[in-house]
Amino acid sequence: MAASQVNAARRLRVFYLITELDAGGAEKALFELASRLDRTRFEPVVGCLSGRGVFGRRLEEAGVEVVYFDAGRFSAGVVWRVARELRRRQADVMHAFLFHANMVGRFAARLAGTRRVICSVRVEDPRRWRLWADRLTQGLMDFETCVSSAALEYTRRSGVAGRKLVAIPNGIDVALYARPEPAPAEWSLPVAAPVAAVVARLDEQKDPMTMLEAFAMARAPGAVLAWAGDGPLAEAARRRAEELGLTDRVRFLGRLADVRPLLGRADVFALASRWEGMPNCVLEAMASGLPVVATAVGGCRELVEDEVTGLLARPGDAGDLGKKLGILLEQEGLRRKMGEAGRRRAAERFSLDAMVRANEDLYMLPQDLTAR
Numbered sequence: 001m002a003a004s005q006v007n008a009a010r011r012l013r014v015f016y017l018i019t020e021l022d023a024g025g026a027e028k029a030l031f032e033l034a035s036r037l038d039r040t041r042f043e044p045v046v047g048c049l050s051g052r053g054v055f056g057r058r059l060e061e062a063g064v065e066v067v068y069f070d071a072g073r074f075s076a077g078v079v080w081r082v083a084r085e086l087r088r089r090q091a092d093v094m095h096a097f098l099f100h101a102n103m104v105g106r107f108a109a110r111l112a113g114t115r116r117v118i119c120s121v122r123v124e125d126p127r128r129w130r131l132w133a134d135r136l137t138q139g140l141m142d143f144e145t146c147v148s149s150a151a152l153e154y155t156r157r158s159g160v161a162g163r164k165l166v167a168i169p170n171g172i173d174v175a176l177y178a179r180p181e182p183a184p185a186e187w188s189l190p191v192a193a194p195v196a197a198v199v200a201r202l203d204e205q206k207d208p209m210t211m212l213e214a215f216a217m218a219r220a221p222g223a224v225l226a227w228a229g230d231g232p233l234a235e236a237a238r239r240r241a242e243e244l245g246l247t248d249r250v251r252f253l254g255r256l257a258d259v260r261p262l263l264g265r266a267d268v269f270a271l272a273s274r275w276e277g278m279p280n281c282v283l284e285a286m287a288s289g290l291p292v293v294a295t296a297v298g299g300c301r302e303l304v305e306d307e308v309t310g311l312l313a314r315p316g317d318a319g320d321l322g323k324k325l326g327i328l329l330e331q332e333g334l335r336r337k338m339g340e341a342g343r344r345r346a347a348e349r350f351s352l353d354a355m356v357r358a359n360e361d362l363y364m365l366p367q368d369l370t371a372r
Contacts, residue, residue: 011043012363015091015114017082017105018046019098021053021066023255024201025280026097026122029147029170029355031055035062036356042363045089047082049101054257079107086112093363095145096120099130106140118362121146121165123205123277124154124298135159143362148278148299166362169302170278171355174347177287180264187251189265193222194329197266197290199259199281202231204274207295209233209240210318211272216244217322220329224249226266228256263288267335268328274315276300286346291338293325303350309342 016034021027034044035058046059047067056066067085071078082104086094095118096105102119109117119141121134138144138160145168146152152167183189196215200206206229215225227237227250234252241250256262259281263269269285271294278299285292286303292310294300304310311324328335 011039011041012093013043013089013091014045014093014095014363015086015089016044016046017049017094017096017101017108019049019100020051021046021048021056021059022051023054023257025170025277026120027053027055028280029122030097031058031062032171032352033356033359034059034064036352038360042360045091047085049078049104079104079111082108083111086114092116093118095359095363098122103133103137106137110140116143116363116365117141119144121151121155121277123147124151124275126275131158138164145359145362146277148302150298150301151277154298166358168355168358168362169299169350170280170283171350171352172280172283172287172346173352174287174343177260177263177284177289180260180288181258183261183265187226187253187262189226189251190222190224193224194220194267194332195265196220196223196225196268196270196293196325196329197262197285198225198227198229198270199256199262199284200227200229200271200273202227202229202233202237204233205276206231207272207274207316208237210316210321211270212237212240212244212246212250213318214270214272214313214322214325215250216246217319218326218329220326223329224251225270226251226253226262228253228259228262230255259284260288263290266290267332268293268325269310270321270325271295271300272315272321273297273300278303283346283350286342289339289343291328291335291342293321293328295321303345305341305345309338309345 037044045065059066091114093116094109094114096102097120145166149167152165156162202208269290269292276298282303292304295315296312297315306312313321313324
C-alpha cells in the first residue's frame with residue numbers, strides 16, 4: 001500500500017529506534033524530529049535499546065511515548081523483542097539512529113514486515129567492521145539518511161548503494177540561543193579575558209590532546225579554555241593540561257544539560273575532531289553568534305565557511321589549530337564579524353523546520369519508490 005493510501009485512512013505510524021537517550025548529538029536530533037513531526041499526519045513512538053537518559057524524559061514531556069527495552073546493544077533476543085513491538089504497533093516506518101540501533105532495527109523490521117525501513121549515518125565512522133556490517137546488511141533497509149553530504153559520500157564509498165542514501169543535515173532553532181542564562185559563578189570564567197568554548201566528549205574522536213596543545217600554542221595571554229563534556233579520556237586530558245602548564249587556564253566543566261550559558265559567555269568555539277558527521281555543537285555555536293575554529297573533517301566543512309564564519313584547520317595539527325585559534329582570540333572585531341555571519345548561515349541554511357520536512361517527505365514516498 002502506498003504511503004498516500006495509508007495516510008488517507010489514518011496517521012502514519014513512525015517507530016524510531018535509538019541505542020540510548022543520553023545527552024548527545026544523535027539523541028538531540030531524534031528528539032527534535034520526533035517531537036516536531038506533524039501530528040495530524042504522523043504518530044511517533046521512540047524505542048530505546050539501553051538506559052533512559054535526559055532525552056527520554058524530554059520526549060515524554062513533549063508527549064512522545066518511549067519504549068525502553070533495557071537490553072544489550074545487539075542480541076537475537078532484543079531483535080525479536082523489537083520485532084514484536086513493531087508488529088504490535090503496526091508500524092509503517094522504522095527509523096533507526098546510531099549503529100547498534102541500525103543493526104537491530106533492520107533485522108527486527110524485516111521480521112515484523114514493516115513497510116519502510118530507514119537507518120541513519122551520523123558520523124564518518126572509521127571502524128572498518130562497522131562499515132562492513134552496514135554494507136553486508138544493506139539489503140534489509142530501504143534508505144539510509146546521512147547527516148551531511150560528506151557522510152553520504154563516505155558511506156557510498158564504503159559500498160552502500162548510492163540510491164539508498166539521502167543527505168538530511170541537522171537543524172537548529174536559532175531563537176533558542178538568543179538570550180542564554182548567565183554562566184554560573186562557580187565556573188570561574190574571566191570577565192575581561194576571552195574564553196574559548198569546547199563542547200565535546202573527551203574521547204579519541206574529539207582529540208582532546210591536540211585541542212589542549214593547540215590552546216597552549218595560541219597567542220592569547222589570559223584566555224581561558226572552557227570544556228563541557230566527559231568521557232574515557234577525562235583524566236588523561238586533565239593530566240595533559242597540567243603538563244602543558246594550563247592548570248589555571250582550562251576549566252573542565254563536565255557534562256552540561258544546557259550548554260547555552262557557556263556559549264553565551266564564550267568568545268570563540270573550538271573543535272579538534274579527527275572525524276565527524278555534522279556536529280550539533282558547531283551549529284549551536286553558530287546560533288549563539290560565535291566564530292568557529294574547527295578541523296576540516298566531515299560536516300564541519302559544510303557548516304563552517306572558512307574565513308567567513310570561522311577558520312578550518314588540519315586535523316591532528318596542533319600548530320595549525322593553535323595559530324587559527326590565536327587569531328580569533330586576539331581579534332575582537334574579526335570574532336564579531338564571523339560570529340554574525342555564522343548566525344545568519346545557521347538560520348538560513350540549517351533550520352529545524354527544513355530537517356523535519358525532509359524526513360517527513362521521505363516517510364511519505366510512495367512504496368514503489370522504495371530503493372531496496
